[in-house]
Structure formats: C-alpha cells, structure tokens
Amino acid sequence: MVHNATHQHVRSDLSIDQRLALKTAATRLEKDFEEMFGVETIERFLHSSYEQFANRASIPNFLPLLAERFARQRLRALAKVEGKHNDGKPTVLFLCTHNAGRSQMALGFFTHFAGDAAVAWSGGSEPGTEINPAAIAAMAERGIDISGEYPKPWTDEIVQAADVVITMGCGDACPVFPGRxxxxxxxxxxxxxxxxxxxxxxxDIERRVRELLAELEVPVNA
Known part of the structure; x- marks a missing residue:
C-alpha cells in the first residue's frame, strides 16, 4: 500500500506557536518552490506531511520542522516526476518496515559516501516513533551521525521519483511502480x-551500499 497525500486543513488543536511555525515553514517552502508549484499545492503538501507525524511524534514542538523537511523532500520528488526539475543525479529510495534501523543505516552510508553526487531517501511501511538507538550507536562507530533522522512513510511521488528502490523486509507492503x-x-x-x-x-549494509554506488558510477568519498 502506498500512502497518498490528500488535502488536509491545519488541525484545530494546534497551539499558537505551532500555527506560527507552520506558517513560517510555508513561507520558506513557497519561496523555494514558487517557480514550480502554486501556493495551494505547497501548503497541501506541508499540512499533509504534518498529519503524517502528528499522531506519533513524541516532541510536538518539533512537528512543524519535521513537516517542513518531509514536505521539501516530497516537493522535490514531485518536481522530478513532473519534469519541472531534474538535476540528473541518481536517486535511491531505501525502504524497510519501521524506517528506524536498516533503511536509516543505508541512507546514512549512502549520503556519507556519495555526498552531493547522488540523492537518497528512506521510508517505512509502518514508521516507528524514533530511530533505533543501537543503529545510531553502531553508525557513530563509523563516524556517521543518523541521530537527526526520523522514521517516515513513503508517498507516491517519492517512489516515482526514485531510480532505484531498495527494499528490506517490507514484503507485500512495499510499493511497486512500473519502470523503477x-x-x-x-x-x-x-x-x-x-x-x-x-x-x-x-x-553488510555498508558493503551493499558501496556496491550500489559502484553500479551507479557514483564516486565514493573516502
């Protein structure tokens, strides 16, 4: 099953600070994407992104920033899918069940090794509430900090924008689109x-990521 983004109005239970933070986030997104999308599309993506996290986030005050980061990723994906922007960089999507361990470690290695030469995203079929502390600690031993990441779902445009979709145990829940x-x-x-x-x-993930980068002919940072 793929999580679709539908129009969501701002929740009525938001605090004044949260409403202000979302409004500020919308302004930033509109500035960055105004040449590609209308205000309504941008705000719809921001508010639906907020809804994705609202019921399971442990730190409510962090929600608007979380929603802005996710909306930005989704808008970039949509721009690629619709042919409004494509920088030609290979895009890889790592998917697992909770987006808390395996896919986050893969994302961490990929981003660390590829730098700006490629794009990587991650998602889960049943996103957890936090990154696995043992995964954070294991990656820290490699000098890679994934503590700032967060479990998130995938959406249609993110899957469609990916050139390669790496699945890790999400089974029938993993999305399938032709051409990927x-x-x-x-x-x-x-x-x-x-x-x-x-x-x-x-x-094992590090080895596989290095092999994937070699196949994609992406230069690896030392």
Missing part, C-alpha cells in the same frame, strides 16, 4: 538488538 529498478536486500531486522548484534548488519 527494484532490489531486495535480505537483512536481519535490528529492532530490539544491542549494538554488538547490530554491527554485522551495519557492515
């Missing part, structure tokens, strides 16, 4: 594991 390159990485789910058990999974 799909690859299943069979990896143990690190949920509930300690750092010691997560290390072999992390190392």
């Amino acid at each position: 390159r799909y690859e299943e990485w069979k990896l143990d789910d690190p949920a509930g594991m300690g750092v010691e058990a997560v290390r072999p999974i992390r190392d």
Whole structure:
C-alpha cells in the first residue's frame, strides 16, 4: 500500500506557536518552490506531511520542522516526476518496515559516501516513533551521525521519483511502480538488538551500499 497525500486543513488543536511555525515553514517552502508549484499545492503538501507525524511524534514542538523537511523532500520528488526539475543525479529510495534501523543505516552510508553526487531517501511501511538507538550507536562507530533522522512513510511521488528502490523486509507492503529498478536486500531486522548484534548488519549494509554506488558510477568519498 502506498500512502497518498490528500488535502488536509491545519488541525484545530494546534497551539499558537505551532500555527506560527507552520506558517513560517510555508513561507520558506513557497519561496523555494514558487517557480514550480502554486501556493495551494505547497501548503497541501506541508499540512499533509504534518498529519503524517502528528499522531506519533513524541516532541510536538518539533512537528512543524519535521513537516517542513518531509514536505521539501516530497516537493522535490514531485518536481522530478513532473519534469519541472531534474538535476540528473541518481536517486535511491531505501525502504524497510519501521524506517528506524536498516533503511536509516543505508541512507546514512549512502549520503556519507556519495555526498552531493547522488540523492537518497528512506521510508517505512509502518514508521516507528524514533530511530533505533543501537543503529545510531553502531553508525557513530563509523563516524556517521543518523541521530537527526526520523522514521517516515513513503508517498507516491517519492517512489516515482526514485531510480532505484531498495527494499528490506517490507514484503507485500512495499510499493511497486512500473519502470523503477527494484532490489531486495535480505537483512536481519535490528529492532530490539544491542549494538554488538547490530554491527554485522551495519557492515553488510555498508558493503551493499558501496556496491550500489559502484553500479551507479557514483564516486565514493573516502
């Protein structure tokens, strides 16, 4: 099942600070995307992104920023899908069940190695509420900080904008669109594991990411 973005009005239970933060976020997004999309589209994406996190976020004051980051990613994806902007960089989407461990480690390695030469996103079929602490610790041992990431769903435009979709155990819930390159990485789910058990999974992911970058002919940062 793919999570569709539908028009959402701003929730009536928002605090004044949250409303102001969302309005400020909308202004920033409109400035960045005004040449591609109308105000209504931009605000719809921002508000529906907010709804994706509203019922499971542990820090409500962080929600508007979270929504802005996700909306920005989705608008970039939509711009690519609609042919309004395409920088030619390979785009990879990493998907797992909770978007809290495997896909986040893959995203961390990919972004670290590829830098600005390629684009990577991640998502989950049943997004969790936080990144797996053992995954954060294991990646920190490699000098990569994924603590600022957050579990999120995928949306139609994000999947359609990806050149390669890497799935990790989300099974039938993983979205399928014609024309995408799909690859299943069979990896143990690190949920509930300690750092010691997560290390072999992390190392396997690193190896696979390096191989993927080589296949995409993306130069790897040391």
